[in-house]
Amino acid sequence: MNDVVTEQAGALTVVKLSGEVDLSWSARVRETILEALERYSVAVDLAAVSYIDSSGIAALVEGLQNARDSERRFLLVAVSPAVRAVLELARLDRVFTLVPDLAGAAAEAG
Amino acid sequence: MTGSDAPLIEVEGLEAWYGKRRILSGVDFRVEPGEIRVIMGGSGSGKSTLLRHILGLHRPSRGSIRVFGTDITRASARELQAVRKRLGVSFQGGALLTSLSVGDNVALPLREHHAELDENQIRIMSRMKLEVVNLGGFHDLMPSQLSGGMVKRAALARAIVMDPRLLFFDEPSAGLDPVVSAELDELILRLRDALRMTIVVVTHELESAFKIADTITILDQGQVLMTDTVDAVRRSDNERIQDLLNRRPREVVVDADAYLRRLTEEDA
Numbered sequence: 001m002n003d004v005v006t007e008q009a010g011a012l013t014v015v016k017l018s019g020e021v022d023l024s025w026s027a028r029v030r031e032t033i034l035e036a037l038e039r040y041s042v043a044v045d046l047a048a049v050s051y052i053d054s055s056g057i058a059a060l061v062e063g064l065q066n067a068r069d070s071e072r073r074f075l076l077v078a079v080s081p082a083v084r085a086v087l088e089l090a091r092l093d094r095v096f097t098l099v100p101d102l103a104g105a106a107a108e109a110g
Numbered sequence: 111m112t113g114s115d116a117p118l119i120e121v122e123g124l125e126a127w128y129g130k131r132r133i134l135s136g137v138d139f140r141v142e143p144g145e146i147r148v149i150m151g152g153s154g155s156g157k158s159t160l161l162r163h164i165l166g167l168h169r170p171s172r173g174s175i176r177v178f179g180t181d182i183t184r185a186s187a188r189e190l191q192a193v194r195k196r197l198g199v200s201f202q203g204g205a206l207l208t209s210l211s212v213g214d215n216v217a218l219p220l221r222e223h224h225a226e227l228d229e230n231q232i233r234i235m236s237r238m239k240l241e242v243v244n245l246g247g248f249h250d251l252m253p254s255q256l257s258g259g260m261v262k263r264a265a266l267a268r269a270i271v272m273d274p275r276l277l278f279f280d281e282p283s284a285g286l287d288p289v290v291s292a293e294l295d296e297l298i299l300r301l302r303d304a305l306r307m308t309i310v311v312v313t314h315e316l317e318s319a320f321k322i323a324d325t326i327t328i329l330d331q332g333q334v335l336m337t338d339t340v341d342a343v344r345r346s347d348n349e350r351i352q353d354l355l356n357r358r359p360r361e362v363v364v365d366a367d368a369y370l371r372r373l374t375e376e377d378a
Contacts, residue, residue: 086304
């Protein structure tokens with residue numbers, strides 16, 4: 001059930017995560033995000049994430065850092081309550097751009 | 111490995127001695143996943159001794175101690191290491207390494223146990239935990255430059271840097287001002303909810319215990335007087351428990367013969 005898949009939506013790569021994102025496979029999440037950012041802006045769909053640990057959050061932070069450096073957009077989409085709780089714990093909900101759905105992400109990414 | 115619903119800690123019939131003094135006797139102690147358990151008791155009640163046994167720092171004279179399903183009284187060094195990797199411990203006194211910056215102190219467990227992480231990840235993960243304990247931006251300072259309360263919070267950041275399944279917290283609010291201590295209580299609740307930690311807290315502070323605990327274990331003279339919900343503990347008609355809750359000094363029973371022996375006998 002842990003998985004990361006990418007879909008292209010116009011100028012935006014959607015990285016869809018599901019399951020429990022933890023240290024056992026967050027390296028794969030990180031690679032997928034950083035690879036996608038080499039060519040496009042990225043929206044990470046977190047609707048199906050039931051748990052995320054600090055290594056998973058760190059992968060998202062690296063994505064944001066990387067996107068800023070290359071002037072791309074990096075959006076978190078449909079953040080599940082489990083993910084939101086961890087983001088809020090470190091007040092990162094005020095650092096990332098959170099959008100409710102993919103339509104919102106497309107609009108935000110312009 | 112145990113299933114996800116199995117107790118994380120299972121202590122049965124634990125007995126511990128320091129020399130001739132029995133510190134714990136017949137202690138049963140069980141903690142379920144997701145629980146916040148507070149251990150209370152007066153000084154010398156055996157709280158710290160129980161904690162040290164659960165952490166595998168002492169071997170018990172009798173009884174079994176299972177943590178994550180592993181009997182740590184019989185575990186090999188390697189099994190013990192695997193258990194410890196999933197534990198976070200924040201001890202009284204903090205114990206930061208004085209020669210390392212605050213950031214490097216917090217990052218230490220990651221560097222030690224997760225060679226696969228690169229420096230960028232380690233930096234983000236450890237600084238994030240400093241943000242969590244309200245020490246954002248303090249990573250470059252040395253421990254000697256921090257106040258007592260800050261050292262305590264930095265030690266907590268280090269204890270949670272690996273997202274432990276099980277966190278032990280010894281006297282979180284001792285010596286802290288009321289605001290910081292209330293913040294720590296709040297943080298303990300959020301760590302359980304957001305990072306799904308199971309947390310065992312040893313504390314003297316009643317107010318804090320009642321605020322954070324799901325269940326409370328009361329130790330008295332090396333024995334478990336009660337393990338129950340906050341409400342049940344408050345309502346208990348056990349005299350010793352009420353003494354503890356109402357801060358009444360205990361009546362010391364004097365056995366004249368035993369007293370005299372303690373004062374006079376060479377090998378007493």
